[in-house]
Amino acid sequence: MAFHMKRILHQHHIWHWMGFGFLLVFAIVVLKFISQECDLDDLLSEADNSRQRYCRDQWYPSLSLSSRGPVSCSKIIRGDQEAMEQILLERLAVKNKKLPLTENNYLNWTKDCNLYRRTRRFITFSLSKEEKDFPIAYSMVIHENIEMFERLLRAIYTPQNIYCVHVDGKSPEVFKEAVRAIASCFDNVFVASKLEKVVYASWLRVQADLNCMEDLLKSKVPWKYLLNTCGTDFPIKTNAEIVRALKVLNGKNSLESEKPTEFKKHRWLFQHKINGSKVLRTNIKKDPPSISVPVFVGNAYFVVIRDFVKSIFENQDAQKLLQYGNDTYSPDEFLWATLNRMPGIPGSVPYHGKYDTTDMNAIARLVKWADLEGVISRGAPYPPCTGTHRHLVCVYGAGDLQWMLNHHQLFANKFDPSMDDYAIQCLEEYLRRKAFYGEDL
Numbered sequence: 515m516a517f518h519m520k521r522i523l524h525q526h527h528i529w530h531w532m533g534f535g536f537l538l539v540f541a542i543v544v545l546k547f548i549s550q551e552c553d554l555d556d557l558l559s560e561a562d563n564s565r566q567r568y569c570r571d572q573w574y575p576s577l578s579l580s581s582r583g584p585v586s587c588s589k590i591i592r593g594d595q596e597a598m599e600q601i602l603l604e605r606l607a608v609k610n611k612k613l614p615l616t617e618n619n620y621l622n623w624t625k626d627c628n629l630y631r632r633t634r635r636f637i638t639f640s641l642s643k644e645e646k647d648f649p650i651a652y653s654m655v656i657h658e659n660i661e662m663f664e665r666l667l668r669a670i671y672t673p674q675n676i677y678c679v680h681v682d683g684k685s686p687e688v689f690k691e692a693v694r695a696i697a698s699c700f701d702n703v704f705v706a707s708k709l710e711k712v713v714y715a716s717w718l719r720v721q722a723d724l725n726c727m728e729d730l731l732k733s734k735v736p737w738k739y740l741l742n743t744c745g746t747d748f749p750i751k752t753n754a755e756i757v758r759a760l761k762v763l764n765g766k767n768s769l770e771s772e773k774p775t776e777f778k779k780h781r782w783l784f785q786h787k788i789n790g791s792k793v794l795r796t797n798i799k800k801d802p803p804s805i806s807v808p809v810f811v812g813n814a815y816f817v818v819i820r821d822f823v824k825s826i827f828e829n830q831d832a833q834k835l836l837q838y839g840n841d842t843y844s845p846d847e848f849l850w851a852t853l854n855r856m857p858g859i860p861g862s863v864p865y866h867g868k869y870d871t872t873d874m875n876a877i878a879r880l881v882k883w884a885d886l887e888g889v890i891s892r893g894a895p896y897p898p899c900t901g902t903h904r905h906l907v908c909v910y911g912a913g914d915l916q917w918m919l920n921h922h923q924l925f926a927n928k929f930d931p932s933m934d935d936y937a938i939q940c941l942e943e944y945l946r947r948k949a950f951y952g953e954d955l
Contacts, residue, residue, distance in 0.1 A: 740816075749924060752948050805856070943955065
C-alpha cells in the first residue's frame with residue numbers, strides 16, 4: 515500500500531513539473547513575441563502566420579475605423595432588422611447629426627503631414643507583397659465636400675498606387691487649396707496639371723479624365739490599370755480584392771458597353787452647346803462618326819489597362835471619336851463604351867453583340883437606377899433603395915450594404931454623408947477590418 519502511494523506521489527510530482535515546463539515554454543514564446551518589435555516585414559511575411567497575426571493586432575487599434583454612436587455595423591451588414599430600425603431612429607435624431615468637417619479643418623491639420631496621416635488613420639504601408647507588386651492608378655474627379663473626398667481617398671489609399679485629383683475649376687478657392695494641402699502630404703497624390711470648369715453632361719467631364727490620363731502616363735509609377743472615380747463613389751472591395759479582380763481580367767478592360775436605344779442616339783446625332791450650367795441640344799444634325807465600329811453606350815466609369823490609356827492619344831480611330839464627341843450630350847456615356855469595342859484598342863473586345871456588357875456584369879460600378887428597382891423574385895435586377903434618389907440614381911442608405919457587399923463590382927455610387935453617414939461609416943469599418951485581417955466584421 516505504501517509502495518503504491520509513493521508511486522502515485524512520484525507520478526504526480528512528474529506531471530507537476532511537466533505542466534510547469536509547458537507553462538515555462540509557453541511563457542518564453544509569448545515573451546519572444548512581445549519583446550520583438552513588429553516591423554513592416556512582419557506584416558508582409560507569409561512564412562509565420564502567428565507572428566503576422568500578432569503584429570497586425572498591434573498595428574490595428576491605431577488604424578481601425580470604427581463607426582460612431584451605438585450602431586453595430588456588423589449587424590447592419592448582416593441585415594439585422596433591429597439594427598436597421600435603430601439607424602432610422604438615429605438619422606431622425608437631430609442631436610446625433612454630425613457637423614461636416616470644413617476646408618479650414620484640413621488646412622490646419624495638414625500643416626504637420628506626419629501628424630495628419632497618423633491622426634486621420636491613413637495606411638501608409640503595403641499590406642501584402644501581392645498588392646505592393648500591382649500598382650493601380652486612379653483618376654478622381656471632384657467638385658465639393660472636402661470630407662467626403664478625404665474619406666474616399668483614405669479608403670483607396672496605398673503607397674504603391676498613384677492618384678490624380680481633378681478639382682472642378684469652378685470650385686471655391688478654399689476647396690482647391692484644401693485638396694492641394696491634403697495631396698501635398700502624400701508623394702503619390704497630386705492635383706491634375708490642368709483643371710476644367712466642368713458642366714454636367716458636357717464634354718468637359720470627359721476632358722477632366724483625359725487631363726488626369728495624360729498626367730498619369732507621365733508618372734514614374736508602373737501602374738497596370740486605371741480606375742476613375744467621382745466624389746459620390748466609395749469602394750466596396752479592399753485594395754487586395756481589387757488587385758485580385760484586376761488579375762482575373764488578364765489584360766482586358768471592364769466597363770458597360772451595349773447597343774444604344776434610338777432615344778440615346780439623339781445625344782450624339784445632334785450638336786449640343788453649353789449654356790451656363792446646362793447642355794442644350796441644337797437643331798443642327800451631325801453625321802455619324804467616321805469610325806470602323808458602331809457607337810455603343812455605357813456609363814462614365816471604367817476599369818482599363820495602361821495601354822488602353824496610351825492608345826486613346828495615339829490611335830487614329832480613337833482620336834476621331836474624341837473629336838466627334840466634343841459637341842455631344844453626355845459623351846462619357848458613349849465614348850468609353852465605344853472605345854472598348856474598337857479593333858486594335860488594347861484590352862478591348864469585339865463589337866459583336868455577344869460581347870455586350872451591362873453595368874451589372876462589368877466590375878467598374880454598382881448603381882441602382884430608380885426605374886429598375888423592385889421585387890427581385892418578380893424579375894427586378896435589384897431591391898428598392900433604402901436611402902433616397904438623385905438624378906434617378908439611389909443615394910445609398912445603410913440598409914443597402916448587405917445587398918451591395920454580395921456583388922462583384924469594385925465601387926458603388928452614390929453616397930452622401932448628409933443623407934446617411936452610417937452607410938459610409940459601416941463601409942469604412944468593414945473595409946479596414948477586411949484589409950487587415952481578410953475577414954468580414
